[in-house]
Amino acid sequence: MTRSIDWRRTFGLREAGVYYALLILLALLAAIAHSRGLPNYLSPQNLGNIVYQASLVGIMGVAMTVMLITGAFDLSVASVAALAAAVLVGLAPSIGFPLAAGAAIITAIAVGIFNGAVVQFVGINAFIVTLGTLTAVRGLVLVLTDGRSLMVERPDVLQQMLAFESTRVPIFWAALLFAATLLALAAWKRRPLDALAGIVVGALALLAGRDFTVAAPVVYLALFTLAVWAVLRFTVIGRRIYAVGGNAEAARLSGINVHAYKLGAFVLSSAAAGFAGVLFGCRLGAINPTALQGTELTVIAAAILGGTSLLGGAGSVLKTVIGALLLFTLTNGFNVLDLGASYQGLIEGAVVIAAAAIYTVGGDRRRARRATVDTAPQAPAVAEAG
Amino acid sequence: MVEAPLLQLRGLEKVWPNGTAALRGVDLKVRAGSVHGLLGANGAGKSTLIKVLAGAIPASGGDITWRGQTERWTNPRAARAGGIATIYQHIPLVPTLSVLENMLLEQAGGWRIDRAARDRAATVALSLGDPFDLDAIVGDLPIGTRQMVAVAQGLMSDPALLIMDEPTASLAGDEREQVYRTIRRLAGEGRAVLFVSHFLDEIVALTDEVTVLRDGRAVLGARTADLDEAAIAAAIAGRAVTVLERVERQRSTGEALLDVRNLTSPGKLAPTSFSATGGEIVGIAGMLGSGRSELLHAIFGADPAARGSVLVGGEQIGCEPAAAVAAGVALVPEDRAAQGFISGMTIAENIALPHEGWLIAPRREHDAAIAAIDDLAIKAPDADALVGELSGGNAQKVVIAKWLTPRTRVLLLDEPTAGIDIGARTDILRLIRRLADKGLAVLLVSSEFEELLAVTDRILVLRDGAIVGEADPATVDEAGLIQLASGTQSRTEIAP
Numbered sequence: 001m002t003r004s005i006d007w008r009r010t011f012g013l014r015e016a017g018v019y020y021a022l023l024i025l026l027a028l029l030a031a032i033a034h035s036r037g038l039p040n041y042l043s044p045q046n047l048g049n050i051v052y053q054a055s056l057v058g059i060m061g062v063a064m065t066v067m068l069i070t071g072a073f074d075l076s077v078a079s080v081a082a083l084a085a086a087v088l089v090g091l092a093p094s095i096g097f098p099l100a101a102g103a104a105i106i107t108a109i110a111v112g113i114f115n116g117a118v119v120q121f122v123g124i125n126a127f128i129v130t131l132g133t134l135t136a137v138r139g140l141v142l143v144l145t146d147g148r149s150l151m152v153e154r155p156d157v158l159q160q161m162l163a164f165e166s167t168r169v170p171i172f173w174a175a176l177l178f179a180a181t182l183l184a185l186a187a188w189k190r191r192p193l194d195a196l197a198g199i200v201v202g203a204l205a206l207l208a209g210r211d212f213t214v215a216a217p218v219v220y221l222a223l224f225t226l227a228v229w230a231v232l233r234f235t236v237i238g239r240r241i242y243a244v245g246g247n248a249e250a251a252r253l254s255g256i257n258v259h260a261y262k263l264g265a266f267v268l269s270s271a272a273a274g275f276a277g278v279l280f281g282c283r284l285g286a287i288n289p290t291a292l293q294g295t296e297l298t299v300i301a302a303a304i305l306g307g308t309s310l311l312g313g314a315g316s317v318l319k320t321v322i323g324a325l326l327l328f329t330l331t332n333g334f335n336v337l338d339l340g341a342s343y344q345g346l347i348e349g350a351v352v353i354a355a356a357a358i359y360t361v362g363g364d365r366r367r368a369r370r371a372t373v374d375t376a377p378q379a380p381a382v383a384e385a386g
Numbered sequence: 387m388v389e390a391p392l393l394q395l396r397g398l399e400k401v402w403p404n405g406t407a408a409l410r411g412v413d414l415k416v417r418a419g420s421v422h423g424l425l426g427a428n429g430a431g432k433s434t435l436i437k438v439l440a441g442a443i444p445a446s447g448g449d450i451t452w453r454g455q456t457e458r459w460t461n462p463r464a465a466r467a468g469g470i471a472t473i474y475q476h477i478p479l480v481p482t483l484s485v486l487e488n489m490l491l492e493q494a495g496g497w498r499i500d501r502a503a504r505d506r507a508a509t510v511a512l513s514l515g516d517p518f519d520l521d522a523i524v525g526d527l528p529i530g531t532r533q534m535v536a537v538a539q540g541l542m543s544d545p546a547l548l549i550m551d552e553p554t555a556s557l558a559g560d561e562r563e564q565v566y567r568t569i570r571r572l573a574g575e576g577r578a579v580l581f582v583s584h585f586l587d588e589i590v591a592l593t594d595e596v597t598v599l600r601d602g603r604a605v606l607g608a609r610t611a612d613l614d615e616a617a618i619a620a621a622i623a624g625r626a627v628t629v630l631e632r633v634e635r636q637r638s639t640g641e642a643l644l645d646v647r648n649l650t651s652p653g654k655l656a657p658t659s660f661s662a663t664g665g666e667i668v669g670i671a672g673m674l675g676s677g678r679s680e681l682l683h684a685i686f687g688a689d690p691a692a693r694g695s696v697l698v699g700g701e702q703i704g705c706e707p708a709a710a711v712a713a714g715v716a717l718v719p720e721d722r723a724a725q726g727f728i729s730g731m732t733i734a735e736n737i738a739l740p741h742e743g744w745l746i747a748p749r750r751e752h753d754a755a756i757a758a759i760d761d762l763a764i765k766a767p768d769a770d771a772l773v774g775e776l777s778g779g780n781a782q783k784v785v786i787a788k789w790l791t792p793r794t795r796v797l798l799l800d801e802p803t804a805g806i807d808i809g810a811r812t813d814i815l816r817l818i819r820r821l822a823d824k825g826l827a828v829l830l831v832s833s834e835f836e837e838l839l840a841v842t843d844r845i846l847v848l849r850d851g852a853i854v855g856e857a858d859p860a861t862v863d864e865a866g867l868i869q870l871a872s873g874t875q876s877r878t879e880i881a882p
Contacts, residue, residue, distance in 0.1 A: 236743050243739055246728040253688060253719050253726070254739040254788065255711030313730050 010193065013358050018306055018322045021355070025326060029333040038337065044208040046336070048218065054328035055217035056081070056276040057295065058321045061302040062221075062228050063272030065320040068303055069232075070265040071245040071312025075130040076115060077273040078295035079137035082287070084108045084277025086141050088161075089150045089287045097160040101278045108274025109267055111137060116266030120259050134296065142289050151286040158285045165282035168213035175205035217279050221321070224272070228317050241265070245312030301348075302327055305355045326351070390454055391415040392578050393439075393547060399447035400434050400602075408434040410602040411448065415595075416547065419576045421569055423589040423610065425622055426599035427807040432582055433475075435599065436551055439580075440472035441465030453546075466492065471545035473536050475552045475582075475805070481525030485511075485518050489539045510541045513571065515564045528675050530557045537568065548572060549580045552805065554588065557833075560673060566592055584807060586615040587836075598622055619808060640664055642697075643827040644715075644796045646685060649694035654680040656852035657694065662827040664795070667818060669842030669859065670831045671871050677851035678831040679720050682798045685829075686710045686717040698796055711740055716789035720800040720831075722778065726785040729774025733759065733766055736773050737788050758787035763813055779810025786817065797821060797828045803837060815841050835867045847871050 009015055026042060033041035040046075051058075060077045067074050084104035091100035115133055119126045152158045182198030185191070205212075232238035243251040244261045252258045281287055305323030308315030327348060334344045393416040400409040409431050416422045426432045437443045439450070441459030450457050452468060459465040465472075479488050489507045507520060517534045518527060524535060533553060540548055550569075554562045569579050569592060583589055589596060590610060598606035598621040606621040642661035650657040655677050662668045672678045684692035687703065687710040695702050696710075703713040710717075719725035727736050734755035738746070755769035762783040766776055773784050782802060789797065799818065803811040818841055822828050832838050838845055838859065845857040847870045855870050862870075 234746055236741065236746060239735060239738070239746060243728050243731065246730050247724070249725045250719075250728050251739070252707055253686070253717055255708045256739070257706075257708050313728070 014307070017355070017358050018319050018326065021305075021351070022322055022326045022329065025329050025333070029329070029337065032333075032337055032339075036337070041333075041336065044212050046332075048208075048212070048214045050325060050328050050332045051218045051221070052215045053332060054321075054324045055215075055221040056279055057298050057302055057328070058221045058324040059217075059224055059272050059276045059279075060269075060295075060299045061306075061320040061324050062225050062317045063269040064299050065303050065306065065308050065315045065317045066228060066232070066241060067265045067269045068308045068310060069241055069245045069312060069315045070262050071248065072119060072126040072262055072265060073130060073310075074115065074266065074269045075127065075296050075300075076111065076133040076137055077269060077276075077299055078292045079134050079141065080108045080111050080270050080273040081277035081280060081295070082141045082289070082292045083111070083137050083144075084274040085281035085287045085291060086144050086150065086289075088278050088281040089152055089285070090144060092152050092157050092161065092281075093154045097157050097164070101164075104278050104281070105271060105274040108270045108277065112267040112270025113263070115270065116263035119266070120262050138293070145287065145289045147289055149286055149288045161282040161285055165216060165279055167216045169216055169219050170211070170213045171219070172205055172208070172210045172212055175201055175208075179205065220275070220279070225317055225321050232317065242313055245314075247313070298324075298327060301352045304352060307355075307359050323355075391451075392418040392453060393580075394451040395448065396451070397448035398435070398438065398445055398450065400431075400438060400443070401446045408602055409438070409445075409448075412599065412602070412604045414597050414604060414607065416578045416580055417595075418546070418578050419573055420594040421573050421579045421581055421592055423593035423596040424580055424582045424599065425584075425586075425589060425596065425618060427622055427809060430599040430622075431602040432599055433551065434602075436472060436474075436549055436580075436582065439465065439470060439549060441470075466543055466545075469543075469546035470549065471540040471543050471547070472549040473540045473551065473553055479524045479532060479535060479539070482523065484521050484523055485527075485535050485538075486520040488524055488535055489520075489542050491539065492543065507538070507542065510538050513541075514538055514568055517561065517564060530561045530675070533557055534561065534564070537565065541572075545577065547578045547580060549582075551582045552584065553581075554583060554585065562588070584805065584811075586618055586808075589618065590615055622808060641700075643699055644685075644829075645697040645700075647695045647697070649681075649684050649692060649696060651680060651684050651689050651692040654689070654851055655684055655692070656850075658853055660846060660853065662796075662829065664825045664827050665822050666844075667822045667828045667830055667842045669838035669845035670829060670848055671835060671838055671845050671857070671867055672831075672848030673871050676848040676871065678848055679800050680851065681848065682717060682800050682829065682831060686715055686798060688717070711793075714793050714795035715798065716740075716794045716796065717798045718782075718785050718789065718800060718802055720804070722781055722785055723774075727773045727781055727788075729772065731773060732770045733764070733773055733776075733784050734769040736784050739788055740791070755787075758784070758790065761790075762787055762817060777807075777810075779806040779814070782806060782814065783810070783817075786814070790821075795826060797826050799828065800831045801833060802830070803832065803834060811837075835864045835871075839864060839867070 013020070030041040033039070060081065064074060064077065084107060087107050088100045088104040091103055095103075111133060115126075115129055118124055118129045152161065179198045179202030182194050182201065186195035186198060232241065240251065240256050241261055243254070243256060244258050248258050277292075280292065302324035303315065303320045304310070305326055306316060306319030306321070308320060330348055330351065331344065333339065334341055393414070395412055395414040398409055398412040398414075399407070401407045412431070412435060424432055424435070434443070438445045441462045441464050444458070444460065452470075457468065459468065462472075480491070486504060486507050489510070490503055493503060504520070511518065511520060514534055514537060518531050524532060527535070537550070537553060540550075553565050557565065566588070569581065572579055573594075581589070581593060590613070593610045596606065596608060596610050596613060596618060597604050598618060600622065606618070640663045643664040645661040647659050648657045649655065649659070658681065660668075670678050670681065680689065683689045684694075685696050686707055687696075687705045688707050690705070692705060697703070698713045698715060701713065703709050703715065707717075723729065728739070732755075734751045737755050737758055738751045741751075752769050758764065759766055759769065764776075764780050764783045764787070766780060773781050776784065786802065802814055802818070806814070815837060818828055818830065830838065830842060839862070842859050845859055845862070845867065846853050847855040847857060847867070849871060857867060857870060
C-alpha cells in the first residue's frame, strides 16, 4: 500500500516504547554484569534462555492479545494450562504421549467453549465468568491429582515428552531465510519497517553464529506468533477481530458474526493455554497441583506492556511477546546477577504501571491530528439529480 | 433598545494547541428574554463556542461580558454558578440512575434525595409537560425522553441563560413542540436561550435573533424578523442554495424486490407486510417510538425476537444480519457513532468491513476508498483518515459508502441525515436518488418529513409499531403527514 509513514508516531513511546524498554533493560543488565566481572550477560546462550523462559507466557499472551482485541478477558488461562498438564501427565503412561497431549488440548478447548458460551449467550461479563473458571478449574486439578504431585514413570513416554519440550533446534538458517524474506518483501512493497525487522533478525542470527540452537518451545512461540500476526495483519478475519472489539454493534450491523468471533477468541485462548500446559507438563514430566498459579496475571501484564487496550479494538501480538520478554528479562536479570529477589515483584509491578501510564498519557497522538478539512460545505441543489 | 445585553462576546478566539483555529473572532450579543439562534455548518465552530461559554474550555482571546462584567470561567461549575446552563447534544446523563437523581446530580447537600428537591424536580418536569416518570431509570428511556431529562436537568439550576446544542435533533414532532413551548416560556420569564439547530424552519419560527458562524467567524448577526430561510441558508453555506425541492421520478413498476410478510417482533412491531420494487424509494414516517428503527432492524435480521418472513428477489432470507448482507440488504443505522462506523479504523477499513474473502487486498481497498471519497464528496485528507475524526456528515457518507457494492440491492436508511449540516444533507439525499435510479430498493426513515416528501415515491406511516396508512408524497403536505403520523389522539394531551 502506498501509505506514508508517520515516523514520529512509529518511533514514539506509544508505538515503540516496549522495544526501547527491552533494549534499555538489556543494556543496563549487561553493564551491571560487566562491572561485577560476571560473564557476558548478552551472550546468545543467555538471551536464548530468556526467550525459553518466556515462551509459555508468550504463547498464552499472544492468544490473550487476540482475546483483548475482541474486547473480552480471560483470567482462567493459567488454571486451564495446569489442567491440561494434569490431563497429560495423568493419561500419558496409559495411552501414550501424542494421544494424551491431544486429550489435554481438547480438555482445554472444552473449558474455552464453556467460557465463551456463558459470556456470549448468557451474557455474563467475561471477567466474572473466567474468574469463576479460574477457581473451578484449579479445583478440578486438585481433584484429578488428589492434591499430590503426579509424575510420569514410564521411561519411554517420559523420553518422548522430554524430546517434545527440550530438543535443541538450530535456527541459524531459518532465521537468515526469514530475514531475507522480510527484506525481499520490504523491497517489493516498499515498507521500510519490514526492512528494519529483517535487518534486526538477520543481525541477531549472524551474531549468534551457525551453531546456535534454541529449545523447542522458542520455535513453537515464534511459529504461533507469526501465524497469529499474519492472520491479524493480512486476512479479513483479522480485521473483523479488530472490528468486533472496536465497535461490536457496528460490526454486527455490517453482517459480521460477532458471536462466532468472540467465541473463537475464547477457544483460541484456551487452546493456547492447553498447549502451554502440555509444554509445562513435558518440561518436568510431572505436575504439581499448584503449578502455574498466578501466571494469568503475568500473561495479562505482558499484553498490557505490549500496549494492548483493555477496551478492545487495539493490540499487537508482536509487542505482547516483547512485553513477555521484558518481564522475563527482569526475572532472569535478578536471578543471574543476584540483585535480591525481594525487589523483583516491586520492580515488575512498577514497570507495568509505568508502561500503562506511558500508553495513556503519551497516547492518542493520532487523535490530536485533527481533521481540519471540514469547512463550510458546498450545497448543490437536490433537484438537479432528477 | 438601550438595555445592556445579558451576554456579549467581542472578538472571541480559540486556537487549539496544535494550531487549528476553531474560533477566529466571534462577536455575539444575547439579550435577556430573547431566543438567540446559533447556526453554522459542521465544523464552523458552534460546539467550540458553546464549550467556551459553558466554561469547559478556555478562550484564547477576546472578551466575554456577562451581566455587564468581564468574565473568564475556568470550569463548568463556575459558569453554571454564574447562571449559564448548557445542554449538550450528546446527552451526558448517568444511565444507571433514575430521572430524579440525574436531575439532582449537581445539587449540593447531604441527603441523596429530599422532599423539597423532589418537589422542585416535579415542578420542572411539569413545566415540560411531564414527559417522564421521575423514578424511571434513564437507561430504560428512549432517546427522545432522555433529551427531555437533559433539558429538565439544565433547568434545575434556574439559569439566566440556557444554551441548547441541537436539542431537537433526535426528537419527534410532539416532543419538539414541547421543547419549543419550553423555550418560549423561558424567554417569557426573562431568561435568554441560545439555541443551536440545523433546522432552519425552527430557527425562523422560534428565535428573535440569529447568528451564523462560518469558519470560526460570525458572518451574520441579525434580527430573525428581517431574514428568511433562504438568506440564513446562504449565510451558512457561503453561497446561495436551493431549498429542497421535490422531483418527480419515474415510477418503477417491476416486481417486488423486497417483500416483507407478516414481520413482527413482540412489544415492538405488529405484524407488518409491504413490498418495494427496485428503483423505488419508500419513505417511513412516524414519530419517535413508533417502531421505525425496529422495523428496519427486523428486516435486516438484527432483531433476534423478530418473526415473519423477508424475501429479497423472491428468495427468503435468514434472520441474521450476515444472511441479510449476503442477500444484498444493507442497513445504515440511526446512531452512526454507536452502530455505524468503527471510530478507530480508517475510512478504507470501514468501507471494507462487509467485504468477504480471506485476504485483505490493501491496494484495492485503498482505491475503493479513494473512489468513494471522490464519488460521495467525503471531506477527508486521505483514505487513511480515522473515521472518528471526521465530521458527522462525512462519517455518515463513509457508513453509506460501506454498502455501495454490486451485491447491495436493498438499502435501509435510518435517519441518514440526522445531525448533519445542510450541504452534506443535500449530498446524501441526492445520493439516495442516484442509488434508486440504479435499481436499488430504498427504505428511508426520517424525522424530517420535508425530506421524505422531497425524495420518496411513497410513504408508509408507522404508529405504535404498526403501519397505519400510506401517503402519496405528491399530494400530501408536511402538516398532513404529521397528522397521519401522530394520529387523532395526541398522547401528550393526557398529561395534566
